Amino acid sequence: MSKSASSSRMPRAKGMDMASYWAPSECSRQVKRLVLSPLNRKIVEEFIAILGMREKFEKYEVSCPNKLLMYGPPGTGKTLTAFHVASRLELPLILVRLDSIIHSHLGETGSNIRKVFDYARAAPCVLFLDEFDAIARMRDNNDEVKEMSRVVNTLLQCLDEFNGNSLFMAATNLETELDHAVWRRFDTKIAYGMPDERTRAEYLHSLIGEFEREQEVVSAAHELMKECSYAEMEQIVTKAKRKAIMLDQPLMQEHLTEAFIEYVPGSAYARG
Template sequence: MANGKVLRQLIKAGATGDVAAFRRVSEVIIEEERQKQHHLLANDLEHILYGDHAIQTSRVPAAPPVPVDKERGLPLLDIRQPSRSLDEIVLPESSSDAVEEILEENRRADVLRTYGMKAISKVIFFGPPGCGKTLAAEVVACELDMPLAIVRLDTLVSSYLGETAANLRQIFDFISQYPMVVLFDEFDAIGKERGDSGDHGELRRVVNAVLQMMDAYQGKSLILAATNHEHILDSAIWRRFDDAIEFPLPDKHQLSELMKLKLRGIRRQFELEDDEVLSLFIGKSGADLERIVRRAIKRMILRSQEFLTLKDLKNALLRENINKTRQG
């Protein structure tokens, strides 16, 4: 059954007439049931959602207009309803505690204000790709019951002189007015070290603009930045954040926890704590593990196997390694 947070989101979306959010959360529930091998239930839910019982759209509240890039007219933010809760992320204890701290301070921001203090409002996530930075942003948004706004770097960075800084200004003005969790993914694209001799003056001006806007920001939104290349960030960038949280590659304990999460409801012929199983994933990210496990489960389903085997995992891992070799 869907967890409490998802059910609350579903009922809230239905009560307010937010059809888009209702559909997104419903799709998450359907996908969860499929992963648990509850295919009949998932099929029934899909029929209800898309079939005879169409949702009426007359009560959908008007959403604020998203700022657009003047050069191409494309939206600068992708706003979505988050659905991943805290029990869906596995992190080292120190990183997990730091995320919990963000949540507690923002949930009890009014208490801090009575003492003249502010809740954490600007945090940077750093570490290798696939280790949960984007997922953590969605989890934070979900737990705080706020929309998640992902900055579209492909639109933000303009070829026209001065337009990137103008786009940044639009984004900061927008998130100052509407409370949401805002993720600047691949933040190094706009926060690169200004002393890099390979960059021209426009990129240095962008970094300066970022620093100024971060300093001046007093808005209602929680700003999260994520980077896979923390070593190339300008040194002054780090001081603009209230906290920096590392997302490293998972160790054996975290790999075991991830396996429990991803293989929930799957019958298998091996133990998740088995060293032979865990050794397959040493040096892999959480995203790598998820792709491998999904591939193995699909093969199991399509071959009408009753149990997932260690051989299935090894074959899926081999395919993953071949694909990565081809990619680079």
Template sequence: MARGDLLVALVQSGVGNDELAFRRAAEALIAEENAKKHSVLASQLAEALTRRRNPGSSVSPLTRPRESAGLLHETEPLRRLNELVLPTVVRHAVTDLIEEHHRRDLLRSHGVEPRHRVLLEGPPGSGKTSLAEAIATEVAVPLLTVRYEGLIGSFLGETASRLEALFSAVRIRPCVLFFDEFDAVAKERGDTHETGEIKRVVSSLLLQVDRLPSHVIVVAATNHAELLDRAVWRRMQLRLSLPSASREGKIEWLRAWAARTGVKLGKSERTIADRLRDVSYAELEDFASDVQRRQILDGFDSDPEAVTERLLKSWSHRAKPEAGD
């Protein structure tokens, strides 16, 4: 929605006493000012919206930054989509999502919002966190990662209250809101082993996700998709599966990394991929960084092949998790 449309929507909803529509239009306007770095004006608008709230309304008030402290970790995303090895169907789906947000004004002129709820499932190290960061980079918004140690409380009702504070804090700024290990807070409510408090938290979480405006892209990642509440699947507009690293994928990743960094590996990508056959993409990146780090420390006279061979031997003796860990 263009700025003129936002102002029209704001006035129309205000005249019509449509509190929810008014709030959404105001939040979109505040988010637009935040995106333009007009922080003073955005803060003034947010403060005015907070004061306006009807005490009898079911709509949550805006949360000031200090009230959401400890719930989110903000980072400036740097990873690009073309750096990732992704299945073709996943790459196309994410590219479409990014285009929708780049051309959201065109969509909104037809009364359509860009999609903004994404579920990523796959084994550890398959690139879920990296993909969330890449989406944030390509859309040019900050990456906000939910901190569960600050979110999950030990007292009845505490977690739901913190959830409300978290979502209220992010509603007025364009961002990627990333839930890693989403099954920690979105477990199946039919599980007889879960307490009534956890079920209320899941219900509150899903309600808050529904209310988020489209300038907040929610990316939820899980290694255990089977544990998620069934309602989570219905709410996610994109549901993408990231597989374990294949031999071909590792070769592609190593070639791209070497070309991007200029680091000489000293051995063929095929040889390295074969000797690191059990590692994930995340571990492969750790290995490549180890090679780069060692070459820097050894100086200009270092032998790339010797460095890589030494680290391959070291990695072959790395401790592995015990079964069931």
């Protein structure tokens, strides 16, 4: 996701130069396939279902969730989930570029955070902050304590005031560094992990199941990519497919092995 999502061809959100704007239809195009563990699938589906029946919740005076935190290793589907949620709820995704929010003058950073939240409040959308730890770090773990704590305080205020029909989604690979108060503000949290046997099989099947290939390629891929994230699997399989297409061959085990070695130069395969 990071490749295309950060692409500069994306239009800036109107009146907001710190984020890119993704219409719901563009979001659904980004999410060809999303493999989630059964638990995560359930959390995401429930989140979407609840927001699809707001009136019912209003009737019972039970609030709807609107803050979702995703954490876990890179390449496991956090950004993809943000696109998925926006697409399913038919909301635009406002993808904030963190480097544009963070300013050497931290006071400026705080006011940028406010601007972004104000923008999201003005019209229903999914506001998405990737690498969230960069602004939500614990208030007591660095030298710029005082200044940084002001940024976190601003963030906390924005989170508390965040209501209406927009959603806030954030992702981080460094969840242990998040400020505890920030952590508590999220009504929904999802832990992402590396693929297990089952999700790896499901993902590989969706990547190469339909592709012209030799029979044993799927099981070979399953074995070969045991340590890989989804993003890595996707890259390696794409590389392997390119080789097959170039050579006018069905996808074969050797294409995969070659692609793997090229992608992970230090691997046992490469050395052996």
